[in-house]
Amino acid sequence: MNIYQHFRPEEREYIDQVLNWKNYVEIQYTPKLTDFLDPREQHILKMLIGEHGEVNYKFFGGSPEVERRRALIFPEYLTATEEEFQISLFEIHYPTKFVTIEHRQVLGTLMSLGLKRGKFGDILNKDGKCQFFAAKEISDYIKSNVETIGRAGVKLSETDIKNAIPINELLLESELTVSSLRLDTVISGIYHVSRQKSQLFIQQGLVKVNWTLTENPSFECGVGDMISVRGYGRVKILAIEGKTKKEKWRINVGKHK
Numbered sequence: 001m002n003i004y005q006h007f008r009p010e011e012r013e014y015i016d017q018v019l020n021w022k023n024y025v026e027i028q029y030t031p032k033l034t035d036f037l038d039p040r041e042q043h044i045l046k047m048l049i050g051e052h053g054e055v056n057y058k059f060f061g062g063s064p065e066v067e068r069r070r071a072l073i074f075p076e077y078l079t080a081t082e083e084e085f086q087i088s089l090f091e092i093h094y095p096t097k098f099v100t101i102e103h104r105q106v107l108g109t110l111m112s113l114g115l116k117r118g119k120f121g122d123i124l125n126k127d128g129k130c131q132f133f134a135a136k137e138i139s140d141y142i143k144s145n146v147e148t149i150g151r152a153g154v155k156l157s158e159t160d161i162k163n164a165i166p167i168n169e170l171l172l173e174s175e176l177t178v179s180s181l182r183l184d185t186v187i188s189g190i191y192h193v194s195r196q197k198s199q200l201f202i203q204q205g206l207v208k209v210n211w212t213l214t215e216n217p218s219f220e221c222g223v224g225d226m227i228s229v230r231g232y233g234r235v236k237i238l239a240i241e242g243k244t245k246k247e248k249w250r251i252n253v254g255k256h257k
Contacts, residue, residue, distance in 0.1 A: 007044065008220065014041060018048045021073050025055050031074035033086060035118030035135065036061065038068055038210045039236060043224030045071055060085045062133040065167035066122040067226065070135070082161075086136040087121065089164055093155040096128040105150040106132060113145055117211075124165040131165055171254030173238065178249050181240070183209065183227075184217035190253060191232050206230040221251075 004012055021032045037045065042059055049057045058080040061069030070087065072080045094101055106123045110132070121133030134142055139158060146156055178189040187198035187207065201207050202217050208228045209219065221227070221237055228234040234256045241250035 003048075006047075008222070011044060014044065015048065018045050022049055022055050025073050025075060029075050031072055031078065031080070031084070033084070034071040034073070035116065036068040036070055036121045036133070037118070038224075039226055040210050040222065040224040042069060042071065043222075045073075049073065056080075060087070061121045062087045062089060062161050063164040063167065066133070068121045068133075070121075087161060088134050088136045088139040089159050089161045090132055090134060090139075090142065090156050091159050091163075092130040092132070092149065093157065094130075094149070094152040099150070099152040100128070101125070101130050101149050101152060101154075106130065109146060109149045110134075110142075113142070115141075122167075124167065126165050129165055131159075133161075133164075171236065171238075171256060173252065173254050175241070175250060175252050177244055178251060181221045181249055181251075182217065183207070183214065183219040183221055186221045186237075186251070187227065187229060189251075190227070190235050190255070191229060201229050 004015060007015060021034065025032050034045075037059075045057060049055055054076050055073060056076050056078075057071050057073045059069040059071050060082055061067070070085050072084055074080055092101065092106070103123050103125055106125075107120075110120050111117065115138060119135045119138050124131045143156055143158070146154065148154060176189045178185050184195055184198045184202060187193070187201065188195045191198070199217050202215055205213055205215065206229055207214055209221070210226050223237055223240055225237045226234060227237070236254045236256075237251060238254050239252040241252060243249055
């Protein structure tokens with residue numbers, strides 16, 4: 001069976017990587033810790049590792065409700081503790097009376113350090129308090145290189161992950177039927193706009209899938225995908241339930257409140 005046929009062509013490299021991780025754990029009898037994975041990458045890893053083999057996996061991203069999580073792949077006879085995920089939590093101190101710091105500014109600053117996106121987890125921002133998760137192996141580098149975010153001078157302090165800002169953002173689950181899994185069709189169904197309008201959103205650069213700008217209206221959506229349309233909010237595809245008698249797709253989505 002061709003394993004690649006169940007996934008997108010552009011995911012082939014990541015699929016090979018997951019299979020290599022699995023093979024490494026099977027041969028070396030030693031755990032493998034990944035970078036932070038987005039929900040789609042987590043879904044693919046889950047599918048490829050499976051539930052009842054000689055290799056197990058566990059996800060953890062610093063706190064229970066985060067989206068980006070590291071995976072620990074390990075032999076079935078071992079157990080995984082949170083400490084093994086090697087996650088640091090940074091708090092950003094800045095003059096909150098005079099400036100505000102947004103999620104995109106934090107991400108932009110972190111990416112400008114020349115590190116991969118996979119080295120950073122979720123960015124938490126609530127009531128002027130701002131934190132982010134990062135891989136522990138780069139924590140010293142971050143502390144040495146981040147002095148400003150946007151126009152604000154900042155200081156970073158590392159704190160226990162138990163001090164993470166609680167995420168109480170609930171997903172409003174709903175089921176809908178769409179004629180295809182094309183991005184423009186799915187956006188049209190989720191946000192109750194015309195297909196023409198959803199295509200316009202995509203052309204204007206307002207649409208991201210898994211935090212990446214996507215300009216292809218025929219992009220095929222899958223389980224775990226996080227879709228965001230600027231001004232309309234974010235939606236995660238939780239499940240694809242199959243087809244109706246009229247050959248339409250039934251999908252289950254969770255919309256962020």
